[in-house]
Amino acid sequence: MSDIMQHIAKFLIVFGIIIAALGALLLLFRNSGIPFLGKLPGDIFIQRKNFTFYFPIATSILLSIILSLVFYFISRK
Numbered sequence: 001m002s003d004i005m006q007h008i009a010k011f012l013i014v015f016g017i018i019i020a021a022l023g024a025l026l027l028l029f030r031n032s033g034i035p036f037l038g039k040l041p042g043d044i045f046i047q048r049k050n051f052t053f054y055f056p057i058a059t060s061i062l063l064s065i066i067l068s069l070v071f072y073f074i075s076r077k
Contacts, residue, residue: 014074 042058 018070 038054038056038059040056040058040062042061044053044055044057046053
């Protein structure tokens with residue numbers, strides 16, 4: 001295997017482990033919930049009789065920043 005393929009393989013393995021860990025955490029906290037996740041100021045929630053619209057803008061931005069920092073520190077040598 002070439003050097004690039006080994007780096008891609010390692011990245012995919014680490015990414016898979018991270019996704020599995022996040023999934024396990026979400027299963028553990030499904031009843032109690034993570035207190036702030038999805039309820040931040042800036043998240044849009046509209047509920048009518050036959051219609052519910054939810055768009056977590058602030059939560060998405062926060063998760064993006066956190067994941068960007070995690071991947072930045074992982075990729076540093």
